[in-house]
Amino acid sequence: MKRDAREGLLISPIRNGTVIDHITGGEALNVLKIIGITGATTESISVATNVKSGKMGRKDIVKIENRELLKEEVNRIALIAPNASINIIRNFEVFEKKGVEIPSILTGVVRCPNPGCISNTNEPIDSKFEVLTKGLHCLYCDWIITKDITSHLI
Amino acid sequence: MNHIISIRDLSRTEIDQLIDEASRIDSSVSFDQSLKGKILALLFFEPSTRTRMSFEAAMARLGGTSIGLDSVEASSMAKGETLADTIRVVSGYADTIVLRHPKEGAARLASEFASVPVINAGDGAGQHPSQTLLDLYTIRQSMPLEGISVGLLGDLRYGRTAHSLAYALSLYGATLHTISPKGLELPTSIADELREKGTEIVEHRDVSEIIGTLDVLYVTRIQRERFPDSASYFKVASSYRVTPDLLTGVRERLIVLHPLPRLDEIDPGVDQLPYARYFEQSRNGIPVRMAMLRKVMG
């Protein structure tokens, strides 16, 4: 198919690793950030952004070689890309396919915007947020983040 | 572990039990010595003499002993180590820790590291469950808590005392009338949450338009530092002042509460009126804190 061919140019298949598909258009870099991939990490990564998608209009795709994402990592992605699908690839084949599920508690993922919050000090704790429909609720200071969650990612 | 961190952690049944217990303690002629041999650690990282004295008095009435640091010692200690470490160490000295700390969420953190119960005596913006419990207890001395009409007057934006009282009253189906200066209104996130729970909240700018229908008028401080200059502070503060004149023609059972200390929010002329209950409210801190201490250590 023509569409596949074009995608193929953007991202080549991987032998082993994880393909994150159907990421909300424009959120790929935030997805990488949320699973802790920075310029300093050694994984080989391919990213395609704003790929045409029949279902979503535009989507992003991320392929990570030689790393299988854990369930906990996968669920963090749900925060910014609730429609994402995760394919674990082994020897060029899809070994496992899963959707993302928003976790009920986020630990160490976002920073509390409240400067007076104890989680923003040198105490030996991770930030902890409860995921509510209206936003993220800091379990330390009760602050609620309602918008622009990605700007608070740690 | 039996911590008391936020009024939100308590169910209506648990609140009722604490108030009932406070009421029993209040009406008994002699106090039992049920906490004899127990030690209460008071960790105050910022000054709050009244809260501290009130906890100490409550502990003494139950036969127990208090140990602690004053805020100067505590804050110099805080520079050297994390609160988590302090809490772990003090857990080994006492049967319960009462904590007051300038950072929001400090009491929650303490509860994660303590091996004994933690009672929050205020973290950050000043919320502490013992204040809310004694507010509820004072109201219930005059009337049942169900379905009453409560006016919240003053700084409702930063005043966490009013926030947690509003939350607690919503458990009892109260109607809330908020009266606050422009810019100091109840945050919409809190108002929305309470409305979702089915609480009716009506906003007013002028207390005189609503005073005749209230069962409780809860007055909070309007802090000078919220205003750009003292002229604009005095202008606002004077228009939110509770005076004997304001209280003519009110409901007979109306009570006026204030967490104290007051500045100019309530005219001293109100003190003699039958509606004034803020000194009883303050005194009620003892039986309520006794009930809390017994709940966590009993």
Ligand SMILES: [Zn+2]
């Ligand atoms: Zn926070």
